[in-house]
Amino acid sequence: MVKIPFCEFCVKTRVLCQKCQSLIDSGRYQWLDVEVSDALLKVSKKINLADVEYVKSYEVDDLVIVLMRNVKRIPRGAYVQLEKELSSQLGRSVKIVEHGNVNEVIAQLVSPARLLTISTSWLPDGTTETVVKIPSRELRRLPIRPERLQAIIGQISGANVKVELVRERELRA
Missing domain, CATH: 3.30.300 (GMP Synthetase; Chain A, domain 3)
Known part of the structure; x- marks a missing residue:
């Protein structure tokens, strides 16, 4: 049961x-x-x-x-x-x-879209921000709109989260 x-x-x-x-x-x-x-x-x-x-x-x-x-x-x-x-x-x-850990949860929430990176930034005021980068061409494959995804990851993890859509050209530069 x-x-x-x-x-x-x-x-x-x-x-x-x-x-x-x-x-x-x-x-x-x-x-x-x-x-x-x-x-x-x-x-x-x-x-x-x-x-x-x-x-x-x-x-x-x-x-x-x-x-x-x-x-x-x-x-x-x-x-x-x-x-x-x-x-x-x-x-x-x-x-x-x-x-499980926050990164695994994020990867599962983003799926079936491809995930580029998950990184943590330490801010001057002592807080942290988790930045989730997703290729912009994967937008249609995301099960949840990026702004809602940001809110839900924040709710689950209790962390400050930012979801960014990145164009392929920006990656190569």
């Missing part, structure tokens, strides 16, 4: 106990997380998600990004089926991302 942060009973009935309600009240999770947890429980009856752990969901326009641990352990076919099943359950497109 897939691991979720809420009680199975609370998710199915949509009536939250004190523990589950406190997870939402604290701001750590939103109602979307309850919906995704419910969809995962239903899908886990068809697909074996024994070692998989749900982390968090983010909504961008009509796309739901689901962060999970150990999702790479399930076979590729089951992974694709999981995205399709969750999409039909939630009525929105779903992209499942393996929770």
Whole structure:
């Protein structure tokens, strides 16, 4: 069974106990997380998600990004089926991302577009900025608009993020 942060009973009935309600009240999770947890429980009856752990969901326009641990352990076919099943359950497109270091998450979010570089700049005020460079010709392959991608990476990582589209000529110069 897939691991979720809420009680199975609370998710199915949509009536939250004190523990589950406190997870939402604290701001750590939103109602979307309850919906995704419910969809995962239903899908886990068809697909074996024994070692998989749900982390968090983010909504961008009509796309739901689901962060999970150990999702790479399930076979590729089951992974694709999981995205399709969750999409039909939630009525929105779903992209499942393996929770790991920030660079891996960024690479998965950008996919199938090609990623040039991910670099971290230290700013004079002591903060850092993560710069993600993507070739401008890959823009049509990006699943999320660059400005939304920037916001979602910032939400997931808690870092200051800048997504740049780079023309090939600029690279050669």
